[in-house]
Amino acid sequence: MLDINLLREDSQAVARALADKGDAKAVQETIGIVLMMDGKRRQVLQHTENLKAERNRSSEEIGKAKRRGEDAPEQMTRMREVSDHVKQLDADLKEMGAQILHLLQELPNLPHPSVPAGKSDADNVEVRRWGTPREFPFAPRPHEEVGEALGMLDMERAARIAKSRFAVMWGPLSRLSRALAQFMLDLHTREHGYTELWVPQMVSAETMLRTGQLPKFEDSLFKTVEADEGRTLYLIPTAEVPLSALHAGEMLTEATLPRRYTAFTPCYRREAGTYGKDMKGIFRNHQFDKVELVKIATPATAFDELESMVQNAQTVLERLALPYRVVERCIGDLGFSAEKGYDVEVWLPGQGKYREISSCSSYGAFGGRRGDIRYRPAGGGRPEFCATLNGSGLAVGRTIVAVLENYQEADGTVRIPEALGPYMAGIDRLTPRR
RNA sequence: GGAGAGGUGGCCGAGUCGGCCGAAGGCAGCCGCCUGCUAAGCGGUUACCCGGGCCAAAACCUGGGUCCAGGGUUCGAAUCCCUGCCUCUCCGCCA
Incomplete structure (x- = not known):
């Protein structure tokens, strides 16, 4: 499996290096989809992480309040919604991650520069x-x-x-x-x-x-x-x-x-x-x-x-x-x-x-x-x-x-x-x- | 096949009635001090993954996740529940 960072940094170089190894067009396409999905996944990831951060903060406050013997019903209700939302987003992320991984695994290894050219x-x-x-x-x-x-x-x-x-x-x-x-x-x-x-x-x-x-x-x-x-x-x-x-x-x-x-x-x-x-x-x-x-x-x-x-x-x-x-x-x-x-x-x-x-x-x-x-x-x-x-x-x-x-x-x-x-x-x- | 116990960081191992636990303590590693050498000693430090910021990169800062795996309960799970996988002990059976 290739390092996805390689694709992020210079996808064209990867595409060129893989051109002779398999179906050049398919490879090019796969790389495109991977990058697209990767970008999207990271967007969703950030959003999700922000929500989680909020939840963590809130949960801690609730915990403190409880230890003081107080209650925080509104906060708990709000966090319940946030949690449900997070659950959905996590599932989406998992799916996207799996798809990206799957595509990445379809890309062959980069030939070392010393490898001779040729088809068969x-x-x-x-x-x-x-x-x-x-x-x-x-x-x-x-x-x-x-x-x-x-x-x-x-x-x-x-x-x-x-x-x-x-x-x-x-x-x-x-x-x-x-x-x-x-x-x-x-x-x-x-x-x-x-x-x-x-x-x-x-x-x-x-x-x-x-x-x-x-x-x-x-x-x-x-x-x-x-x-x-x-x-x-x-x-x-x-x-x-x-x-x-x-x-x-x-x-x-x-x-x-x-x-x-x-x-x-x-x-x-x-x-x-x-x-x-x-x-x-x-x-x-x-x-x-x-x-x-x-x-x-x-x-x-x-x-x-x-x-x-x-x-x-x-x-x-x-x-x-x-x-x-x-x-x-x-x-x-x-x-x-x-x-x-x-x-x-x-x-x-x-x-x-x-x-x-x-x-x-x-x-x-x-x-x-x-x-x-x-x-x-x-x-x-x-x-x-x-x-x-x-x-x-x-x-x-x-x-x-x-x-x-x-x-x-x-x-x-x-x-x-x-x-x-x-x-x-x-x-x-x-x-x-x- | 039957009964029970358990799976925590590079390794060993503690985690009480769910929140102050990414996690005590030890080993090992790293940095420094000390010491003719070695051994020992003293102080400090060290999990991994993924985002974001910064950026050439690292360091650093910041957020999230990870205590076998996958689900569930909950505002919140290493801790509770379910399923799976694996390990160990005892009994039985077979080689």
């Missing part, structure tokens, strides 16, 4: 590349073929017991999944300074609102059905949701910042509107595992924290010897809440492309304001909103895809990356089961 992911800017894609003496196959040939990836039975876009992994492949998650968590907690958390995988509608998932992305969430409709729980689409909601409404002390959290959870996504896209295998499924990284920092350090977070994600791929590139997302591809962000894309020989395996974003104070996470500055002074960041470190499902494709051999076997040695109980190669 096609305009993202490659910032670095690591590793050399392996030369195959045969045509490398896509992961679903490799997995199915191994007899370890079973999309058919998964579709039968659930529906399409679900998977069953057998034996050593299943173990590979677990090994990858374990490896990533160990890396981030032991070497990158993150604290591992175990969090709810279902959260309240309120939490979904506070983390920006609702109302916009209702279509892409799975929700549960409960007897009490008011308490519907949603399955998390990413651990970012519970992690970034963790300190909602809290006041942190600067000395404890930045907080670096990581959590391994399944993620559930409806993937509505993606029919026909990445239909094969486990690249885009309704359920997948992910190790998530979340940071809560001071706004001043947010960009440094973003850079180190990307580095943390890269390290996972480097240890697994998987070639990747990093692109900086352009304004159009930045997303609603981000002020700056990078995607890490892993090389997939089966597709002959680099594909996203991690997305790291800095939300800045926009995230802290929306989630109401503040900190008290070290030297004292007024509380400030924290900056929030998040990134994948990494999506386990897609890492499996990358391993299957990059480590496949002509004979249909798949080698296990060396870094996973300690986690695979001596298995160094996946060989077809019979």
Whole structure:
């Protein structure tokens, strides 16, 4: 959520900055309405506060009179009217405030000036590349073929017991999944300074609102059905949701910042509107595992924290010897809440492309304001909103895809990356089961 | 599932028969004094949010709101009533 003061001070600058991020006209319009309503609300607010001041004064006088043993019937009658009036005005104010808040929440974050221009992911800017894609003496196959040939990836039975876009992994492949998650968590907690958390995988509608998932992305969430409709729980689409909601409404002390959290959870996504896209295998499924990284920092350090977070994600791929590139997302591809962000894309020989395996974003104070996470500055002074960041470190499902494709051999076997040695109980190669 | 207790400032905690309570006291923080260092001690100070004034901004002044949340009673609610959420204790039950 943007700071409304930004709009009051220079709405044109905000409108210009947001022009490329969404529907420029709609944004312009929203800003106009917000300012109009804000002005009106403040007028009513002043009026109301004057009445309240009068009421407070009067009530005090009445109190004093009563203690003297006197009575003040006329005053009480008059204040009764004032009170009724105030009640009505308060209700109006509440309504106006809610509307303004609602509109404010529809405005996306301002892109940082360093973010490259552009409309879609096609305009993202490659910032670095690591590793050399392996030369195959045969045509490398896509992961679903490799997995199915191994007899370890079973999309058919998964579709039968659930529906399409679900998977069953057998034996050593299943173990590979677990090994990858374990490896990533160990890396981030032991070497990158993150604290591992175990969090709810279902959260309240309120939490979904506070983390920006609702109302916009209702279509892409799975929700549960409960007897009490008011308490519907949603399955998390990413651990970012519970992690970034963790300190909602809290006041942190600067000395404890930045907080670096990581959590391994399944993620559930409806993937509505993606029919026909990445239909094969486990690249885009309704359920997948992910190790998530979340940071809560001071706004001043947010960009440094973003850079180190990307580095943390890269390290996972480097240890697994998987070639990747990093692109900086352009304004159009930045997303609603981000002020700056990078995607890490892993090389997939089966597709002959680099594909996203991690997305790291800095939300800045926009995230802290929306989630109401503040900190008290070290030297004292007024509380400030924290900056929030998040990134994948990494999506386990897609890492499996990358391993299957990059480590496949002509004979249909798949080698296990060396870094996973300690986690695979001596298995160094996946060989077809019979 | 049954019975009871409770949710107060960064933290702990007091709030009597509704008014003099944004709230005693403590801890922690900050400023100053003192002290070879440290520890201790002494004095002062510190809630948050939103308007308005002033204004480049802060400070400051001023008004309002906030004692889990939402309603209600009342001239006036941290204090009374209702609902919800959460926590704790005891009993039962299940793992």
